Amino acid sequence: MAAKINKNRYRLITLLYVVFVCLSVLNIPFSLLDSNYYWIKTLEYQERERLLQVDFANKVIATHREQLNKDTTLVYLSIQNRLHRSYEWVDSLDKMILTGLAKMGTNIRDEFQDKRKIEEILVKDSLIYRFKSEMFSLNAFIKSQPYQIDSAIENLLPVKDTLRTLSNKEVSWERYLFLHKPTAISYVQIKRIKLLLLENEYVYQAAALKTIDYLPAFFSRKENRVFIDKKVDEQVQLQKKPEVKELKPVLPANKLPSAVSDPPAQEKKAKENEYDNLFQRIIGSMYAENLYVGVSNTFLKEIDETTHRDFSVSVEPTADISQSGNNYTVIFRKSGDFTFRFTDTRSGTDKLLFEKKVHVSLLPNPTVKLNIDNATKDVLSVKDLLTLNRMITTVDIGSQMIPGRLNGFRFTRIPKTGEQRSIYNYGEIFRGPMQELIGQLQKGDVVFFDNITISLTDGTTRTPSPILYKIVE
Incomplete structure (x- = not known):
């Protein structure tokens, strides 16, 4: 007579086998993460190079501080300073991780496949949540400014409390980017965010310097960054290498010899200059600091006749805009935040020129x-x-x-x-x-x-x- 088979024993063995297979699938082989080391090194190289350019641009800004006094310029510099403070915050977080791992007797490379030690550092004293708060408050500050160049911080950080994975599962921001992930993945995110902050800071530096006719250009095989004054051809050199004996003068596009001029490029440059000229004419006539409900607020003064024909303006939420001679006035029916939209009407396509956010207040006490x-x-x-x-x-x-x-x-x-x-x-x-x-x-x-x-x-x-x-x- 055959012995009775213990079915529970086989069920347990089968279950353990399934668990083993699942764990094998979930465990990422070290060989797949090893190449991320060079990704990190590449990001560090890009960060060092961009930091040199940011530091040099700050020197140029300090030299021309008195000229950088327009409304748009001051806003750009304010955003740039706020971006740099956030960069310094993330840089200190980076150093804190390296120091913390060193105290544990290890380093980033040795912990590439492990997630326990770096996660201990990130969750200690709610560091990861303070990191999130810093990034989200930075984005809120940029969005509150009347002039913005792009939304790179909001879109690429990204600024979302929850994100959806490829499997259509919603997870929190900190878990999506950092928590429960190997060091090779979570540490790359820190390097990526540092570079993103520097890149965006440089965008606002260049925009501020452009308002006084300084534009970025290149002059050597190493593509060292310089700033050139279009008006006087003044060259400010970031780094001059001893082995470079002769430097060809770098001239603005509108001063290149006719033999090497590129007609399409010249036409594009002329359109950009026209755009900038219209932008500056409007900004120079704008008065939008103290706006009140229920009264006639003059927000554009002494606009010349030519400029009148080149743009149109609207406001959201709706308010009553009227033109009287060379002045534009607006009457608001409620307090709060409003957005002026200026449209370039010269090409017939009604292209958005720029937007300006303003705050409208109730009248002061009588x-x-x-x-x-x-x-x-x-x-x-x-x-x-x-x-x-x-x-x-x-x-x-x-x-x-x-x-x-x-x-x-x-x-x-x-x-x-x-x-x-x-x-x-x-x-x-x-x-x-x-x-x-x-x-x-x-x-x-x-x-x-x-x-x-x-x-x-x-x-x-x-x-x-x-x-x-x-x-x-």
């Missing part, structure tokens, strides 16, 4: 005074009472004084002797009962204006602080 010269003082003379007949409200927004509509106020007389009496006056003009009470004022009395309500053109109602006066001779 000021209240009486219609007499010394109404700002704390005293009123008996002589002042003869001409006192109204209360005036104004809103000072710098370029103009906006009147407010006074709905009413309470007037209280506190006599030196006798009973206190109060009346409510509707409107800014002193009505009969108010005039009668003013006629009874005597030296030593105190008058009190409170419960003042004012309606402004931004749709709000304000209640200024009470006003107190003492009656003197």
Whole structure:
């Protein structure tokens, strides 16, 4: 008689075999990761070269700091500085990883296939989450600026809380790029992000220098970066190698000899110059610092007749834009963030020229005074009472004084002797009962204006602080 077969034993063996096969598939062979070492070294080489160019551009910027004072230039430099701070943050993270591994008696190359030690460093003190916060806040800062060149940081970082894998599974940003991955993969991401930050910083440096006619160019076989002033052909050299004895002068495209000029290139350059010229004409006429709801804000002043025909402007969300002579005005119906869109209409294709983001505020609090010269003082003379007949409200927004509509106020007389009496006056003009009470004022009395309500053109109602006066001779 055959022995009874233990089916549970075979089931367990089969299950262990399946688990072994799965683990074998999940474990990435070291040979597949080994080549990433040269990827890391290549990124480090590119980072060193770009850092040289960024440092040199900073020297040029420091030399011409007084010229770099336009609105767009200052925004570009602000973004560049913020990008560099983030680069320094990630660079310190890179050094922290190397130091941490060294304390454990190992290094990046030896830990290529392992993920435990580098993950210990990243999760310690929530370092990976601070890294994420730094990158996301950088992107938020760039997006908040009125002028942006591209969205490389947002798209290539990428700035997303969750990302979708090829298997259509959603994972968090930190896990998608760093956590639960071999060192050969997670460390490459740090090197990639460092280079991305430097590249984007250099983009904004070049854009800032271009506003004063400095453009990047090359002059040697090693392609060392220089900046050339198109106006005076001034050459600022990044690195001059001793073995290079003769350097051919590098001239702007519009100054090349006619024999070697490239007509298509010249035409393209001319179009770029026209574009830049229109851009600068509009920016030079723009006033968009203090914009308020409910009033006519002049945001373009003294635009010449030629420029009028070359562009159109719109705003989102919708607001009322009008043109009067050489000026453009806009009336906003609510507060918040708005975007002006300037379109180049010369080619007939309505190409977007640039966008400018602005913030629109409610009107400042109004000021209240009486219609007499010394109404700002704390005293009123008996002589002042003869001409006192109204209360005036104004809103000072710098370029103009906006009147407010006074709905009413309470007037209280506190006599030196006798009973206190109060009346409510509707409107800014002193009505009969108010005039009668003013006629009874005597030296030593105190008058009190409170419960003042004012309606402004931004749709709000304000209640200024009470006003107190003492009656003197």
